[in-house]
Structures are given as C-alpha cells and as structure tokens.
Amino acid sequence: MAEQPTADVVIVGGGVAGQVAGMFVARHGFDTAILSSGSPLLRRNAHLENFPGFPAGINARLLLRLMSEQAERAGCRFVDAEVTRLDSGDEGFTVHTASGSRWSSEYVIAATKNEVSYLEHLEDVEILDRGKLFVATDGEGRTDVEGLYIAGRMARKPHQAIVAAGHGAEVAVRLLEDDETPFYRDWVAPERYFTGRDREVPPGCEEIDRAEQRRREQEAIETMAPYFEEPYPEPPEQHPSVDEDS
Numbered sequence: 001m002a003e004q005p006t007a008d009v010v011i012v013g014g015g016v017a018g019q020v021a022g023m024f025v026a027r028h029g030f031d032t033a034i035l036s037s038g039s040p041l042l043r044r045n046a047h048l049e050n051f052p053g054f055p056a057g058i059n060a061r062l063l064l065r066l067m068s069e070q071a072e073r074a075g076c077r078f079v080d081a082e083v084t085r086l087d088s089g090d091e092g093f094t095v096h097t098a099s100g101s102r103w104s105s106e107y108v109i110a111a112t113k114n115e116v117s118y119l120e121h122l123e124d125v126e127i128l129d130r131g132k133l134f135v136a137t138d139g140e141g142r143t144d145v146e147g148l149y150i151a152g153r154m155a156r157k158p159h160q161a162i163v164a165a166g167h168g169a170e171v172a173v174r175l176l177e178d179d180e181t182p183f184y185r186d187w188v189a190p191e192r193y194f195t196g197r198d199r200e201v202p203p204g205c206e207e208i209d210r211a212e213q214r215r216r217e218q219e220a221i222e223t224m225a226p227y228f229e230e231p232y233p234e235p236p237e238q239h240p241s242v243d244e245d246s
C-alpha cells in the first residue's frame with residue numbers, strides 16, 4: 001500500500017485566507033500542505049482597489065500569484081485536491097481527498113468559504129446556516145474540535161480580501177500560540193533591537209544587520225519588478241451562471 005502523506009498543518013482551501021494562514025505557519029517551520037481544488041473567489045474580481053499597499057489597485061490574479069509565491073518561499077506545499085471528509089482522533093486528523101489520499105496532520109485550518117460538507121459529520125463542529133453555510137468559532141478561529149481552526153469567509157468574517165488575509169494570519173498565530181509559542185510575533189527587526197537592550201530575541205523574531213537588510217530589499221525589488229512590467233494576462237473569471245455568449 002502506498003505511504004500516506006503527512007504534514008504538521010493541513011490547510012483546506014487555497015484562497016486568500018488559506019494561503020496567508022499557510023505562509024505564517026510555514027514561516028514558523030511547520031511542515032504545511034495547502035490542499036485546494038477550484039478557484040479562489042478573488043479570481044473573479046475585475047480590479048482590486050481596497051487591498052492596502054496598491055494606491056491605484058492591482059490585478060487580483062496577479063496578487064494571488066504573488067501570495068502563492070510567497071507561501072511557497074515560506075515552505076508551503078500546494079496540492080491540487082478536493083477534500084471530501086475530515087476525521088479527528090487521538091492521533092490527530094485524517095484528511096480524505098476525492099482521489100483517495102488520506103493525509104495525516106496534527107492541525108487543520110479549514111478555509112473553504114461556504115463549502116462545509118467535509119465537516120458536517122463531526123459532532124463538535126457547529127454549522128451555521130445563514131442562507132450560506134459557515135462554521136461557528138470562538139471568535140479567534142478555534143472550533144470545539146481541538147486542533148481544528150476556521151479561517152476567512154468560512155468563519156463568517158466580512159467579505160473582503162484584506163479581511164480574509166488578516167483573519168488567515170490571525171488564525172495561524174492563534175494556532176502557533178496554542179502550540180505553546182508564547183506571544184508569537186514573526187518580526188524582522190534591525191540588529192540590536194532586542195539584544196541591544198539585553199533582551200533575548202523572542203520566538204519567531206530575528207535581528208538583521210544593515211547589509212542583510214539591503215540584500216533582502218534588493219532581492220525584493222528583483223522579485224517584484226518583472227511582475228509589473230506588463231499588464232497581467234489573465235482576465236477575471238465570470239460567475240458560473242452568467243452566459244458569456246448572450
């Protein structure tokens with residue numbers, strides 16, 4: 001029998017919330033797999049004008065591509081897979097996919113917007129029917145199933161990309177803190193910011209000197225520049241029920 005895949009954290013759903021959550025837990029060093037099938041909703045946007053950092057807006061397909069590249073650089077694996085069922089047991093989670101894979105993981109972050117069918121059999125998961133389906137959380141992304149978190153629109157967060165991104169980050173940080181990493185920051189600080197005050201560099205932080213800061217900035221410029229030379233070629237995806245030919 002083929003060996004079953006494992007990860008420390010399985011993220012279900014590779015939209016904005018799932019990708020950002022994955023980036024944070026992977027930066028901490030957790031082996032992270034993002035299992036997703038279908039398009040992130042933001043691919044339908046025609047021009048994204050309310051995501052901070054882009055004064056004249058940005059092509060939403062380009063933003064998603066940049067997010068994926070960032071999550072991959074952090075160490076996330078992207079797997080094209082539809083999740084059909086999640087089981088929780090003493091040894092953690094088993095994540096079943098439509099192709100027959102069974103992933104084992106210690107943590108799961110579910111970020112599939114209104115698709116909740118793979119969770120419905122779990123007694124301790126409360127599904128909220130508000131016309132669309134959501135999952136109840138404690139307000140910080142936790143469910144009553146230990147180790148199962150909900151991120152983005154699926155947690156009934158407001159329907160904007162920046163909110164989904166922020167909530168993905170918040171849920172990831174909660175998970176890391178629940179894993180006993182106190183006050184988790186994920187900061188890059190200038191040299192001596194902590195040590196210059198006789199303080200330890202806190203968990204999830206690093207200090208870098210001026211040369212390293214310049215090296216990283218140069219790499220950032222070289223990474224981004226090609227993406228902004230030409231309009232991004234992919235057009236918005238239409239709502240599936242709109243007839244494009246009429």
Ligand SMILES: Cc1cc2nc3c(=O)[nH]c(=O)nc-3n(C[C@H](O)[C@H](O)[C@H](O)COP(=O)(O)OP(=O)(O)OC[C@H]3O[C@@H](n4cnc5c(N)ncnc54)[C@H](O)[C@@H]3O)c2cc1C
Nearest residue numbers: 013015016017037038039040041042083152153159160161
């Ligand atoms: C036309 C349109 C325009 C918009 N414009 C803007 C805008 O201008 N500004 C703004 O802030 N927001 C906008 N939004 C809203 C924004 O796109 C969403 O709020 C945000 O992207 C939600 O992110 P999410 O990660 O929670 O969900 P999603 O992006 O929907 O991610 C969920 C992912 O999970 C996958 N998935 C579902 N079920 C499964 C399963 N069983 N197994 C594996 N994968 C699964 C889905 O295919 C999807 O890729 C727009 C939305 C639309 C439709």
